[in-house]
Structure formats: C-alpha cells, structure tokens
Amino acid sequence: MTLIxxxxxxxxxxxxxxxxxxxxxxxxxxxxxxxxxxAGPSGSGKTTVLNLVGGLDRPTSGxxxxxxxxxxxxxxxxxxxxxxxxxGFIFQSYNLIPVLTAAENAEFTxxxxxxxxxxxxxxxxxxxxxxxxxxxxxxxxxxxxxGQQQRVAIARALAAFPGVVLADEPTANLDSHTAxxxxxxxxxxxTRRGVTFLFSSHDDRVIGRARRVVRLEDGRLASDSAAHR
Amino acid sequence: MLTALAFRNLWxxxxxxxxxxxxxxxxAALLILCLGVYAGMIDDMLTTxxxxxxxxxxxxxxxxxxxxxLHAHLPESAADLPTPAGVTDMVGRTPRLRAFGLLSAxxxxxxxxxxxxxPVREPTVTTLHRQLVAxxxxxxxxxxxxxxxxxxxxxxxxxxxxxxxxxxxxxxGSIGNDLLTVRGIFTTGDSRHDGRLVVTPLPWLQQLLVLxxxxxxxxxxxxxxxxxxxxxxxxxxxxxxxxxxxDWGDFLPEMREAIVSFDVxxxxxxxxxxxxxxxxxxNTCFMSVMERTREFGLLLASGMRPWGIRRLVxxxxxxxxxxxxxxxxxxxxxxxxxxxxxxxxxxGTITPITYAGxxxxxxxxxxxxxGNFLFPVVMLVVVALVAGFLPxxxxxxxxxxxxxREE
Numbered sequence: 001m002t003l004i005x006x007x008x009x010x011x012x013x014x015x016x017x018x019x020x021x022x023x024x025x026x027x028x029x030x031x032x033x034x035x036x037x038x039a040g041p042s043g044s045g046k047t048t049v050l051n052l053v054g055g056l057d058r059p060t061s062g063x064x065x066x067x068x069x070x071x072x073x074x075x076x077x078x079x080x081x082x083x084x085x086x087x088g089f090i091f092q093s094y095n096l097i098p099v100l101t102a103a104e105n106a107e108f109t110x111x112x113x114x115x116x117x118x119x120x121x122x123x124x125x126x127x128x129x130x131x132x133x134x135x136x137x138x139x140x141x142x143x144x145x146x147g148q149q150q151r152v153a154i155a156r157a158l159a160a161f162p163g164v165v166l167a168d169e170p171t172a173n174l175d176s177h178t179a180x181x182x183x184x185x186x187x188x189x190x191t192r193r194g195v196t197f198l199f200s201s202h203d204d205r206v207i208g209r210a211r212r213v214v215r216l217e218d219g220r221l222a223s224d225s226a227a228h229r
Numbered sequence: 230m231l232t233a234l235a236f237r238n239l240w241x242x243x244x245x246x247x248x249x250x251x252x253x254x255x256x257a258a259l260l261i262l263c264l265g266v267y268a269g270m271i272d273d274m275l276t277t278x279x280x281x282x283x284x285x286x287x288x289x290x291x292x293x294x295x296x297x298x299l300h301a302h303l304p305e306s307a308a309d310l311p312t313p314a315g316v317t318d319m320v321g322r323t324p325r326l327r328a329f330g331l332l333s334a335x336x337x338x339x340x341x342x343x344x345x346x347x348p349v350r351e352p353t354v355t356t357l358h359r360q361l362v363a364x365x366x367x368x369x370x371x372x373x374x375x376x377x378x379x380x381x382x383x384x385x386x387x388x389x390x391x392x393x394x395x396x397x398x399x400x401x402g403s404i405g406n407d408l409l410t411v412r413g414i415f416t417t418g419d420s421r422h423d424g425r426l427v428v429t430p431l432p433w434l435q436q437l438l439v440l441x442x443x444x445x446x447x448x449x450x451x452x453x454x455x456x457x458x459x460x461x462x463x464x465x466x467x468x469x470x471x472x473x474x475x476d477w478g479d480f481l482p483e484m485r486e487a488i489v490s491f492d493v494x495x496x497x498x499x500x501x502x503x504x505x506x507x508x509x510x511x512n513t514c515f516m517s518v519m520e521r522t523r524e525f526g527l528l529l530a531s532g533m534r535p536w537g538i539r540r541l542v543x544x545x546x547x548x549x550x551x552x553x554x555x556x557x558x559x560x561x562x563x564x565x566x567x568x569x570x571x572x573x574x575x576x577g578t579i580t581p582i583t584y585a586g587x588x589x590x591x592x593x594x595x596x597x598x599x600g601n602f603l604f605p606v607v608m609l610v611v612v613a614l615v616a617g618f619l620p621x622x623x624x625x626x627x628x629x630x631x632x633x634r635e636e
Contacts, residue, residue: 083529089527097527099234099237099238099240
C-alpha cells in the first residue's frame with residue numbers, strides 16, 4: 001500500500017539573490033512497511049526529501065503526500081499535528097534535550113499528545129527494554145554513549161507509534177560497530193513492527209543493509225533499486 | 230513535564246541565572262525598602278500634623294473652619310454624639326475651644342492661639358502630651374495652667390512655673406484676661422505650634438470666653454488616617470443640622486496631594502529600577518533562547534506548536550520572576566524590619582523640615598504596608614514576563630529546518 005508519494009517535486013532555496021535548486025523534478029513512491037535509504041553525496045538533496053516528507057518544509061512545486069495527507073499544502077496547524085502523531089524523527093546528532101532524563105526525552109512526544117504519565121512510562125520502559133537500553137531511564141544524555149543516545153532517540157521516534165520514521169544520517173556520528181548494531185535494530189523494528197523507515201546515508205556499509213536504495217545526485221533521482229538482503 | 234523542563238532550563242547556565250536573579254532580588258528588596266522608608270516619611274508627616282494637632286476627623290459648625298469665628302460654637306454634648314455605623318476604627322475623640330489673643334510676660338508679648346482641651350480626653354486623640362521637654366501636661370480639674378511651645382517660651386522668657394498674662398476677646402464683647410502658670414513646655418518640630426500654641430484646660434477657657442458648656446470642635450482620631458475621608462462621610466450622614474464633619478485633607482490639602490503623589494512616585498521609582506532589571510532578564514532569556522535554537526527546532530519537529538514553545542520560554546521567565554520576587558520579598562522584609570525597628574537617626578545632621586503643612590522628622594524609618602510589598606513583587610513577575618515575551622516570540626517563530634541546521 002502506498003504510504004509516501006513525491007510527485008514532480010522541485011525545491012529551491014534562496015540565498016540572497018542566488019537560487020539554489022535542492023530537488024529537481026523528483027518523484028518517488030514508498031509503500032507502507034518499506035526500509036528505504038536515500039543515498040548520495042552531501043548536497044544531493046537527501047535531507048530535503050526527509051524534511052518534505054516530515055512536513056518540516058514545503059516544496060517549491062509538485063506534491064508530497066503521506067498517508068493521503070497533502071503534506072506540501074497542509075496548513076501549519078495540521079502539519080504540527082501530523083508531525084506529532086504520524087512521523088518520528090531521528091537525527092544525526094541525536095538532538096536529545098540535555099536537562100531531561102533518557103526516559104523523559106523518549107516520553108516527550110507522548111507528553112505533547114497528552115498521554116497519561118503512567119502509560120507514557122510503561123511504553124517507554126518497554127521500548128528501552130526492546131532497544132537494549134533498559135536501566136538507563138533516569139540517566140541524563142550527557143551520561144550516555146553516542147550509541148545509547150541514538151537508541152534513546154529511536155525510542156522517542158517510536159514511542160508514539162508513528163506510521164513512518166525519518167532518520168537523517170542516523171549513524172554518521174557512531175563508530176562502525178555501533179552503526180551496524182543500530183541499523184540491525186532498525187531493520188528488526190521494521191520487520192517486527194511494520195514501521196516504515198526512510199533514512200539518509202552516504203555510508204556504503206549502511207546503504208548495503210537497506211532493503212531499498214534510492215540514489216540522488218544534484219537533487220535528481222539517479223537510481224532506485226529495491227535491494228532485499 | 231513542560232514545567233519541569235522550564236525549571237531545569239533555568240539552571241543550564243547556573244552562573245548567568247544566578248547573576249540575573251541577584252539583580253532581580255536586589256531591585257525588589259531595594260524597592261520594598263525604598264517604599265517602606267518613603268511610607269515611613271509620609272507616616273511621620275501625617276502623624277506630626279494629625280496626631281499632634283489636627284486629628285483625623287473634625288466635627289464643627291459649618292462656617293467655623295472658614296473664619297474660626299468665636300461665635301460658631303457647639304454644645305459640649307456634641308463630643309458624645311453616637312458613633313455612626315461603619316466607623317469602626319475610632320481610637321478617641323475630644324472637645325476643644327479655640328481663641329486667639331496675646332500672651333505677655335516680662336520679656337514682651339506674643340500673638341497666640343489658645344486651645345482649651347479636656348486634659349483626659351485630648352491625649353486619646355493627639356500626642357502633644359508626649360512632646361514635653363520640660364514640666365508636665367495639664368491635669369484634670371486644673372485651672373489657670375498652660376502648656377506652651379518652646380519657641381514661645383523662649384521669646385517670652387518664661388520657664389516652667391513662670392506666669393504669663395493672657396488677653397483675648399470674649400464672646401460677650403468684653404475683654405477676657407487672666408493669669409496662667411506655665412506647667413509644661415513642648416517641642417513638636419513644627420514652628421507654628423512651637424511658636425504660638427498655648428494649651429489650657431477647657432473649663433478655664435470657657436469661663437474666660439464666657440462660653441460655658443460650649444465648644445468649637447470635636448476632634449476624632451482613627452486608626453487608619455487614609456480611611457478618615459470615608460469616616461467623615463459616615464459622620465455627615467447622621468450628624469444633626471448645624472454640625473458637619475471634615476477630614477484632615479480639608480485642613481491639609483498639600484498633605485493630601487503629597488500622599489497622592491506618593492502613589493505616582495512609587496510607580497516612577499519602580500519603573501526606573503525595574504527597567505534596568507528587565508534589560509538583564511531580556512539579555513538572559515535571549516542568550517538562553519539563542520543557545521537552544523537547535524533544540525527548539527527539535528521541539529517543532531516533534532509536533533510542538535509555536536504557542537507551546539512560547540509558553541515554555543515564558544514559564545522559564547515566570548520561574549525567574551517568582552524566585553526573584555520570593556527572595557527579594559524576604560530581603561525587603563528584613564531590610565524594612567530593620568528600618569522599622571532601628572531606623573537611622575539624622576538629628577545630628579539635619580533639623581525638622583516643615584513641608585506641605587506637616588513636619589519631616591530628621592530620621593529614616595520604614596513602616597510595614599502590605600501594598601509596599603505586594604506592588605514590587607507583582608511588578609517584578611510582570612516585568613519578567615514582559616521581558617521574556619520577545620525571546621519567547623523569537624523561539625516560537627523559528628523555522629524548524631533552519632533551527633535544526635543551527636550548529
């Protein structure tokens with residue numbers, strides 16, 4: 001079932017009088033439950049695709065549809081609600097809130113959804129167990145390793161049961177061993193929970209573990225192969 | 230969790246927060262002290278005039294105060310009229326008779342105001358009996374005795390036990406004169422009283438003026454002078470024809486204006502002091518928001534609405550305001566308590582100053598007035614919220630993509 005559709009998307013950024021094209025006539029269809037990597041060098045438009053799908057940015061032209069919602073044209077309030085309930089984000093630099101504990105960071109989206117505190121904690125404790133970071137709930141991000149922080153970020157992205165998880169270079173700050181572990185974990189979650197993963201990377205070891213690889217060059221679709229391993 | 234987040238955010242840069250808080254605490258405490266001392270000065274001025282001489286509410290014939298004519302008198306029973314409902318803070322009332330004449334002694338003569346008082350009831354209304362620097366106050370049943378101001382005594386060259394001759398016009402047109410023995414000498418700091426006031430027993434003056442059983446006014450003291458206006462109205466609602474009540478503001482309009490100007494001054498002082506504080510809070514909040522741009526991007530990406538971000542930053546400034554106010558209040562209470570209990574004596578440096586019909590005493594003393602605590606505390610919280618609005622707005626209007634890209 002089609003979950004994400006980008007149709008003839010153009011995205012141009014303006015730097016003063018200079019217009020920089022980030023995406024040029026880009027189209028992509030992703031089905032529900034896919035585990036897709038956007039590959040390509042820096043500046044190829046990977047993050048722009050993630051931002052458009054995540055409702056953080058709007059296309060200059062073309063349409064972006066996620067689960068029948070016109071993400072490119074929806075009002076700000078609808079987009080905020082979309083980000084809150086239907087998308088989970090994982091970032092390269094974890095982006096955990098330093099003054100909150102690991103569990104509080106993971107609970108944050110649920111708090112915004114007004115999920116009662118006991119239910120929030122129950123879900124997060126289960127996720128921490130599943131992600132191999134049980135017992136670290138009360139630690140602050142500064143007391144966690146990079147891999148542990150990224151697992152907390154994954155827990156935060158998954159806690160609200162989103163339909164799609166968008167990960168921007170999620171392993172770029174990790175050593176290769178931890179990166180592989182984390183990728184295996186995301187693949188496992190994709191298989192067991194059926195969560196759609198769309199992430200970006202330029203690391204060939206990471207790209208090699210994806211089921212589908214979409215390559216971008218200069219904002220254009222260079223290749224699209226469903227690589228099942 | 231938002232509340233916890235806001236509170237913990239305050240302490241990310243502990244030193245900066247503590248510096249800002251210290252500025253807020255000092256501002257609030259100093260403002261509280263300043264208002265307390267200012268109120269103390271007003272209280273001194275009000276007390277020196279109303280409790281020394283005028284009283285707070287005066288019952289008299291309607292035309293008496295305009296001309297102070299000898300003939301606008303009341304029956305002495307007016308001093309015992311029923312107290313109207315609603316006047317609950319009356320602390321005393323006393324009858325008075327007044328005349329103007331000459332007081333003579335060996336050194337010469339001086340124009341004087343002769344005030345006939347009830348030696349027992351007068352001290353419940355005024356504090357002149359506490360201002361004696363020599364001798365004693367009048368006693369009940371005493372005749373031919375007087376208590377006079379120190380400047381007057383000096384001019385006449387009389388001391389306690391000395392005799393003076395009083396000459397005045399009586400109500401029947403005759404000239405009233407008699408011999409008075411000076412029993413006490415007072416100093417109030419007010420040149421008008423010290424230089425021309427003679428206090429005598431009421432029956433003696435009634436006899437001298439041929440006004441037996443008559444008085445000119447009934448002077449009333451209340452616990453809260455600022456409520457005297459309302460009390461005078463309550464009296465006027467029930468007083469019989471031929472008697473009206475006036476409050477101290479009618480006799481001391483400059484003093485009334487001075488008190489009104491106090492409220493304006495309070496706002497101006499707070500405005501100046503808190504403006505600088507607001508800049509400090511604004512700086513702290515802006516720095517804090519700028520440093521967390523990426524984090525706000527994350528919050529927006531997580532689905533937090535702009536008003537949620539705004540609320541988070543305002544909660545932080547609210548906490549800053551509440552903590553600053555609480556500690557500032559404590560500091561202000563301690564300073565005010567010290568200035569009330571001990572104060573600063575300036576009598577070695579300056580002499581009493583007569584201003585707006587009253588006397589500013591040579592001392593710094595604070596009074597406890599809930600308004601002087603509530604106003605700075607509430608204002609500081611408001612200032613914190615206002616100062617936090619700009620940074621909060623900036624954080625709320627961030628573009629999530631640009632914010633997440635921020636290093």
